[in-house]
Amino acid sequence: MNTMGTVRLLPWTGPDGKPCFLLGDGTGYVSRIADRMEEEQLGSAADLIDEARQLLGERSWTPGELHLLAVELTAALVHVHRVAESRGARLTEAEREAPDSDGDGPRLPAEAFG
Numbered sequence: 001m002n003t004m005g006t007v008r009l010l011p012w013t014g015p016d017g018k019p020c021f022l023l024g025d026g027t028g029y030v031s032r033i034a035d036r037m038e039e040e041q042l043g044s045a046a047d048l049i050d051e052a053r054q055l056l057g058e059r060s061w062t063p064g065e066l067h068l069l070a071v072e073l074t075a076a077l078v079h080v081h082r083v084a085e086s087r088g089a090r091l092t093e094a095e096r097e098a099p100d101s102d103g104d105g106p107r108l109p110a111e112a113f114g
Helices: 029-058 063-089 093-097
Strands: 006-013 019-024
Touching: 006 029, 006 063, 019 029, 029 063
Parallel strands: none
Antiparallel strands: 006 019
C-alpha cells in the first residue's frame, strides 16, 4: 500500500456519469459519507426485493407495474454492483486468495456490511 492510502470507488458518479474515486485511508469525512450511502443503497435494494416478491406473488400485475419494477430493480442492481466492486477492490491480496474456514472463498468483515 502506498503512503497515501488506497483508491476507493465511490457509490456515486460524476455529472457526466463517470465513476468517482477517493484516495485515502478510509477514515475521512468523504469515506464516512460513502459508507452511509452504501448502507442506504443496500437497504433500498433489500426493500425493493421485498416489494418485487410481493408484486410478483400477487400474480395480478399490470404491464406498467412490471415495467416500473424492472426500472427500479435495474437501478438498485447498478448500485449494489458498484458497492460490490468497491468493497472487492479494497480487499487485500491475502483476503482475496485465502479461503475461509468453510472453503467458500474470501469474506468481508461484518462491519463492511453496515
